[in-house]
Amino acid sequence: MDFKDYYKILEVPREASQDDIKRAYRKLARKYHPDVSKESDAEARFKEVGEAYEVLKDPDKRAAYDRLGAQWQPGQEFRPPPDWDQGFEFRGGGFADARGFSDFFEALFGRPLRGAGATQGAHFRTKGEDHYAKLPVSLEEAYQGGLRALTIQIPEVDVQGQVINRTRTLNVKIPVGVMEGQRIRLVSQGSPGFGGGPSGDIFLEVLFLPHPLFRAEKRDIYLDLPITPWEAALGQTVTVPTLGGKVELKISPGSQSGKKLRLKGRGLPGKPAGDQYVVLRMVTPAADTPAAKAFYQQMALDMPMNPRAELGV
Amino acid sequence: MKQDIIALTGIVLDENLDFSLGELCRQCGMSVEEVIAIVEEGLVEPKGVNYRVWRFDGKAVRRIQIARRLQRDLRVNLAGAALALELLEELEELRRLYCRLNYQS
Numbered sequence: 001m002d003f004k005d006y007y008k009i010l011e012v013p014r015e016a017s018q019d020d021i022k023r024a025y026r027k028l029a030r031k032y033h034p035d036v037s038k039e040s041d042a043e044a045r046f047k048e049v050g051e052a053y054e055v056l057k058d059p060d061k062r063a064a065y066d067r068l069g070a071q072w073q074p075g076q077e078f079r080p081p082p083d084w085d086q087g088f089e090f091r092g093g094g095f096a097d098a099r100g101f102s103d104f105f106e107a108l109f110g111r112p113l114r115g116a117g118a119t120q121g122a123h124f125r126t127k128g129e130d131h132y133a134k135l136p137v138s139l140e141e142a143y144q145g146g147l148r149a150l151t152i153q154i155p156e157v158d159v160q161g162q163v164i165n166r167t168r169t170l171n172v173k174i175p176v177g178v179m180e181g182q183r184i185r186l187v188s189q190g191s192p193g194f195g196g197g198p199s200g201d202i203f204l205e206v207l208f209l210p211h212p213l214f215r216a217e218k219r220d221i222y223l224d225l226p227i228t229p230w231e232a233a234l235g236q237t238v239t240v241p242t243l244g245g246k247v248e249l250k251i252s253p254g255s256q257s258g259k260k261l262r263l264k265g266r267g268l269p270g271k272p273a274g275d276q277y278v279v280l281r282m283v284t285p286a287a288d289t290p291a292a293k294a295f296y297q298q299m300a301l302d303m304p305m306n307p308r309a310e311l312g313v
Numbered sequence: 314m315k316q317d318i319i320a321l322t323g324i325v326l327d328e329n330l331d332f333s334l335g336e337l338c339r340q341c342g343m344s345v346e347e348v349i350a351i352v353e354e355g356l357v358e359p360k361g362v363n364y365r366v367w368r369f370d371g372k373a374v375r376r377i378q379i380a381r382r383l384q385r386d387l388r389v390n391l392a393g394a395a396l397a398l399e400l401l402e403e404l405e406e407l408r409r410l411y412c413r414l415n416y417q418s
Contacts, residue, residue, distance in 0.1 A: 030387055035379045036401065038408075046386075127342060147320055173322045181405070183375050184323035203378070205322065217409065271329075 003078035005050035005102045006065065014066070018057070025053040027083065034132070051101045055183060061109060096226040128191035128200035129155070135184065135204040139172055139211045139221070142268055145176040152202065154191055177217055177269035180208045213241060217272025221267045226283045228249060242266045242276050249278060257282035326371030334359075337369045341377050348377070356380055356395045 007014050010024045029038060032045040039045070055061045133152050141148070150172055153165045170189065178184070183203050190200025214221050225240060235253035239246050242263060249261060259280045267274020287293045324330070332340060347371065349364060351357060357376050358368035379401075380394040399412055 026387075033383070033386055035382055036397070175323070178325060179327075183371075185374075186321050186323045187325055189321065205398055206324045211315045215412075217413070222413075291387040 002104060004048075004052070004102060006055050009048050009052040010056065011017045012056075018059070020216060021053070021056045025057070029053075038195065047101075051105050054101070055105070055109070058143060065108065067087035070290070078107075098305055125197045125247075126193060127197045128193040128201040131190045131202045133204055134207050135172065135174070136207050136209050137178060137210045139214050139216060139243060139268075141174045142178050142206075142208065142216070143176070146174040148172050148174055150204075154190055155211050158304060170202070177219065177273070178206050179268065179270075180206055182206045190257060202313050214243065216268065219268040221274060221276045223278050224281050227255075229284060232256065232280065232282055251280070255280055306313075321324035324371075326374050328370045330374075332369045334364050334367045334369075337373060337377075341381075343377070343381075350391060351377060351380065352402060353379070354391045354395050356391070356398065394397050 007016070010016075010021060010028065012020055012024045014116070016024070028049045029046065031051060032039065032042045032044045035225075036042075037046075048065055055065050113285050128246075131152060131154060133150060135148060135150065137148070140146075148171070150170045152170060156166045158164050158166055170186070172186070175184070183205055186202040186204065188199040189202040192199050198286055208216055221243060223240065223242075225238070227236075227238065230236075231238065231251055232255045233253065235251055235255070237248050237250045240249045242262070244266060247263060247266065249263065251261070257280055261278045261280070263272055263276040263278065265273045266276035285292065287296050334345060334348060337343075338345055341348070345364075352359060352364075352367070357369060357373040359369045359373070361367040376398060380391070380398060381391055381393045383397055384391065
């Protein structure tokens with residue numbers, strides 16, 4: 001088990017006042033809230049910050065933690081001294097939301113008892129907790145559907161009433177035509193309920209993985225298509241990749257770089273299906289031989305033009 | 314090698330889903346009063362003239378969940394959560410635009 005430096009996590013000095021700690025916690029909670037932050041490890045950071053605050057906000061826990069001393073380094077192999085918490089009274093205190101705290105926390109402060117503080121008589125019946133996870137999806141999978149194995153940690157309560165993290169692997173069907181940012185609900189796959197209450201749900205947020213060729217905007221797919229100057233000037237039918245396979249696309253004569261062509265219904269499936277947009281990118285051959293150079297010079301003579309006329313230069 | 318895989322099929326919370334007020338309350342685990350307060354704040358906009366005939370889509374579930382988490386974790390009130398949601402959506406839109414412009418240059 002690794003030692004955790006709760007002061008470092010909250011970015012406060014060890015002598016920080018309780019008010020400083022509260023302020024630092026609130027600021028970091030806003031920064032790393034998983035619904036707000038775009039950082040990939042936001043959820044882990046948010047939990048870590050919450051755990052640090054759980055300890056440092058409580059003067060008794062903080063004092064006990066401080067007694068461990070500053071000689072520990074973050075990440076250092078940690079074993080609590082046998083009587084480290086003598087003289088402090090905090091075991092069994094119900095932390096409302098202390099599920100999923102680290103082993104380090106549990107070694108020091110014990111595992112929170114589920115339902116402590118929420119005792120509305122012995123017969124309360126409540127739905128299990130919902131869980132949230134990201135579902136990475138490639139564009140190919142969004143196009144044709146697929147299956148993804150996801151490993152999720154779900155806190156559950158064992159027979160002694162202690163919270164344990166159970167690792168579950170879920171095989172999730174990726175629905176055809178799913179879009180970035182959409183939520184998928186897996187009914188009753190979350191934590192079990194209490195007193196006969198229903199299980200919670202799992203919510204998956206769809207995240208598109210970067211694709212080497214395509215990018216998606218809702219159901220529309222964008223592709224940059226390199227073309228030669230003669231294809232642009234003279235027109236040409238070219239082969240274009242789409243998520244559903246290769247198709248022929250007609251480039252009309254006199255096309256310019258940046259022109260956007262639409263392949264109707266070739267985007268992600270749906271009602272209506274998205275389109276694929278092909279953006280032309282002109283690529284000029286290098287003038288790396290005397291013959292090529294002469295050819296460009298000849299073009300300049302035969303087809304003089306000022307592409308910057310609109311700029312007034 | 315053949316392995317038995319139980320594939321879980323989820324429900325995509327999109328505009329094709331359709332909930333009444335009662336169904337939405339069950340989906341989000343909230344009371345009618347709480348959902349009405351959220352609608353009055355303009356956080357979700359159901360179709361229909363009064364709460365008896367309100368219809369919500371799947372996106373409403375998502376917005377309500379985010380708002381509730383913001384309320385719980387960051388101690389903002391409903392109006393603050395609504396503001397945060399609107400700004401987050403605007404930010405998302407701008408990020409998308411930024412990506413597209415970056416991609417084109």
